[in-house]
Amino acid sequence: MTTATVSEHARPPFWRDERVLAVIAQIIFLIVVIVVAAYMYSNMYHELSRRGLKPGFDFLKLEAGFPIGETPIPYTPGDTYARAFLVGVVNTIKVSVIGIILATILGIVIGVARLSTNWLLRAIATVYIEIIRNTPLLVQLFFWFTAVMLKFPRIKQAIRLPGPIYLSNRGIAMVWFxxxxxxxxxxxxxxxxxxxxxxxxxxxSHYQDRTGNPGYPWIFGSATWLLFALVGWFLVPGAPITVDKPVLAGLNFKGGARLTPEFSALLVGLVVYTAAFIAEVVRAGILAVDKGQREAAKALGLTDFQMMRYIVFPQAMRVIIPPLTSQYLNLTKNSSLAVAIGYPDLFNVAGTIFNQTGKSIEVITLIMGSYLSMSLLTSLFMNWYNRRVRLVER
Amino acid sequence: MTPKSIAMQTRRQLLRDFLTWLKENLFSPWYNALITIVSAAVIYVALKGILHWVFYGAKWGVVTTNLRLFAVGPYPTDQLWRVWLALGLALVLGGLSWGAWGGRSLVALILVIPFLVVFWLAPITPAAKRNWTVVLFLFVLSSAVAEFVRPLRKPLQKILPFAWLVAFFVTLVLLHGFKGSQRLPLVETGLWGGLLLTILLAVVAIVLSFPIGVLLALGRRSSLPIVKLFSIFYIELIRGVPLVTVLFMAQIMLPLFLPPNLRIDKVLRAMAGMTLFAAAYLAENVRGGLQAIPKGQYEAAQALGLNYYQTMRYIILPQALRAVIPAIVGQFISLFKDTSLVAIVGLLDLLSIALSVIAQPQWIGLQREVFAFIGVIYWIFCYAMSYASRRLEVKLGVGVR
Known part of the structure; x- marks a missing residue:
């Protein structure tokens, strides 16, 4: 009898049992979510059927019929919508990858400049960061596009920089391999x-680790590689790569690497904007390294370079990587602003597809899916890299 | 020693300090001197170019003739008093808050003077000059009231947050008006524009996203798996896609999701999009604050017999939100910048007005002037907010470990 009373005490009535309540609360939550979603879906279904549209991805096989300004992979208006969308995806990846590399370099330079002992250099870096971070990227993009790229002289009077690099209102033409x-x-x-x-x-490096004598692994490694490259250069028939200079032919340049004004403006805008944020990330990372670490490095007699290379940077990296990843993701997402200046990135091309077909849900699903998978891939890569540089804790 | 020789000595000391400063900060070791020279050259060239352009090259007529357009867009001229009233209301509340939380009214006065000078020199109508003077004066006056009428302070600190919330909705109603009303005729949101719309969009998004964001943050840390999964899914989905896709979706999909008799206009749809977007980021900020609360706080609340709601309402959220105020201000800054994206979906915000001004034939080729002008406006707002956020961080003692 006593046990029964105890268990009665231990088990409150079900309407006050936390576990039961938790399940009930979740079921109610789920029902609300499903009802709202179903309501929205039925509204959408009726609206679409009223307009005579059938949901489905079949339209992707139809002929796109619109030209795209920049096609890194072969494309003609006779190709399918799927192909057009793919061109947009490749364009987004192109500008994002180049942008990430350049923004990282510029960001590190400015971040280090912000920590310089030189007051003037520090001031320049600070002013750069404060101006760029406190104005909208879209305004900057419009500025680069309409107030810089399109203001370059006409193609006949193109500005010639050493290289040669030509700047004109038709874009940038530069020497390439x-x-x-x-x-x-x-x-x-x-x-x-x-x-x-x-x-x-x-x-x-094994030799260096074993004996303690300097093994110069980087110097030996790159020298070996250079040797192979040189030997190969002379062994293969003819030169494997030639320098391709842009020359003016008719109304545009021929040869070399030619960047359109849209691409150049987008790339410059993204790099300049993101570099300011990366600079702050780098600065915070370097400042996060304990002062004692530098003092210890000095006490060991390391040079400034060695101290940075072996003591400060490896430790700063651990702090830098996570926020750096989110800056990379931001750059990729911000490349969607290309639509404002007419660079055919995935959002821009998808917008055209939507205007032609009226397939709203499908197009938005495609756009979101593409951005989500790119974000996911970048995060996965950066997480893998983060695990490599992470401090192995005790 | 005579006072004169002391003065001489201090002067010499100052000179010596200055020379040491120069040497340490600019000229030592040798490569630093090189950097200094290059930097000085860069600064000289840039400053010379910019100043020359500002004072001689630029044609500022495009800005001065369109000032009203930049400020309020196509808002009807005979209804502008409503914007002034809203501004006055905000500045009175701002002044009261300034004074109530220990700001000095003298500082407020000093802050206001440069604005007064700018507005008096600006090529705006005499009525606008008068109105600016009045609202700025109201700001200083209300800060003085809150500073010097001591017994008012405590009640003010309690009332003001609610007053701001009420003022927020009052402002929206005031600007929108009612259909068929004589006193407050309807001003369609399609006529809202310029800086007014930019500020409204940012404020609406941050205010409305706040409750959603807090709920999502609590949901993400909840022990109920379905609620948790839903929150994670929502937050990561929104954070994984660009804002412009969310705005696009709000413009195109929202009308499809709602019943056919419920039609909402473009501005409201953009506000909904920005709110849903901001909520996901706010949730992550709040989650950061929740994670910073030591476990002992939860356990103590449990030991006192508080339930989940009481624990969150009285113990956890007050501490967590306080810790993330600077982060939320930072988010507000980027939201303010992000409002420029509504230009892509066809709203008349500050950037959009700028683009339409440039497109007018009489202002052709004046992109630099217009973009420099709106760039400076955005910059003033963002820099002021980030400065305030840094001060707040120091004052609240967060971020210092």
């Missing part, structure tokens, strides 16, 4: 060189 037929053969040498160089690098 052009692979010849023997390039693939040379590529084999480069790859073989990379493998051997890695082995040499491993061996020299």
């Amino acid at each position: 052009k692979p010849t037929e023997s390039f693939s053969l040379w590529l084999i040498f480069l790859l073989a060189g990379l493998v051997v160089a890695t082995l040499v690098f491993r061996y020299r």
Whole structure:
């Protein structure tokens, strides 16, 4: 009898049992979510059927029929909507990857400049950061596009910078490398060189670790690779790459690398904007390294460079990587502002597809899916890198 | 020693300090001197170019003739008193808050003077000059009232947050008006524009996203798996896509989701989009604050017999929100900048007005002037907020470990 009373005491009535309440609360929450979603879906369904539209992705196989200004992969208006969308995705990836690389370099330079002992340099870096971070990116993009890129002189009077690099209102044309037929053969040498160089690098660092004598692994490794490249250069028939200079032919430049004003404005805008944020991330990361670490490095007699290379940077990296990742993601997402200046990124192309087909849900699903997968891939890569540089805690 | 020789000595000391400062900060070691020279050259060239352009090259007529357009867009001229009233209301409340939380009215006065000078020199109508003077005077006056009438302070500190909330809705109603009303005729949101719309969008998004964001943050840390999954899904979905897709979705999908007899206009749809977007980011900020609360606080609340609601309402959220105020201000800054994206979906915010001004044939080729002008406006707002946020951080003692 006593046990029964105890268990009665231990078990409150079900309407006051927390576990039961939790389940009930969740079921109610789920029902509310489902009802709202179903209501919205039925509204949408009726509206769409009223307009005579059937949901589905079949339209992707239809002919797109619109031209795209920049096509890194072959595309003609006769291709399908799927192909057009793919061109947009490739354009987004192109501007994001180049943008991330350049923004990282510029950001590190400015971040280090902000910590410089030189007062003037520090002031320049601070002013740069405060101006760029406190104005909207879209305003900056419009500025770069309409007030800089389109204000360059006409193509006949293009500004010539050393290189040569030509600036005109038709975009930027610059000297670039052009692979010849023997390039693939040379590529084999480069790859073989990379493998051997890695082995040499491993061996020299192992030697350094074992004996304590400087092994110069970086110098030996790159020298090996350069040697392979040089030997390959002379062994393959003809030069594997040639320097391709842009020349004025008719109404535009021929040869070299030619960037449209839209792409240039977007790239410059994204790089300049994101670099200001990366600079702050880098600065915070370097400042986060304990002062004692620097003092210890000095006491060991390391040079300034060695101190930065072996003591400060490896530790700063741990602090820098997570916020840096979110800056990379921001840059990728911000590239969608391309639509404002007419660069055919994925959002822009998808917008055109929507205007032509009226397939709202499908197009938005495609856009969101693409951005989500790019975000996911970037995060995965950066998490993998973060695990590599992370401090192994006790 | 005579006073004169002391003065001489201090002067010499000052000179020596200055030279040491120069040497340490600019000229030592040798490469620093090089950097200094290059930097000085860069600054000289940039400043010379910019100043020359500002004073001789730029044609500022495009800005001065369109000032009203930049400020309020196509808001009807005969109804502008409503905007002034809203501004006055905000500045009175601002002044009261300034004084109630220990700001000095003298400082407020000093802050106001440069604005007064700018507005008196600006090419605006005499009525606008008078109105600016009045509202700025009201700001100083109300800060003085809150500072010097001591017994008012405590009640003010209690009332003001609610007063701000009420003023927020009053302002929206005041600007919008009623259909068929004589005193407050309807001003369609399609006529809201310029800086007014930019500020409204940012404020609406942050105010309305606040409750949603807090709920999402609590949901993400909840022990109920369905609620938790839903919150995570929502937050990560929104944070994974650009704002412009959310705005696009709000413009196109929202009308589809709602019943056919409920039609909401473009501005409201953009506000809904910005709110949903801001909520996800706010949730992450609040979550940061929740994670910073030591476990002992939860346990103590439990030991006192408080239930979940009481624990959150009286113990956890007051501490967590206090800790993330600077982060929320930071989010507000980026939200303020992000309002410029509504130009892409066809609203008449500050950037959009700028683009339409540039497109007018009589102002052709004056992009630099217009973008520089609106850039400066955005900059003043954002810099002021980030400065305030840094001060707040120091005052609240957060971020210092």
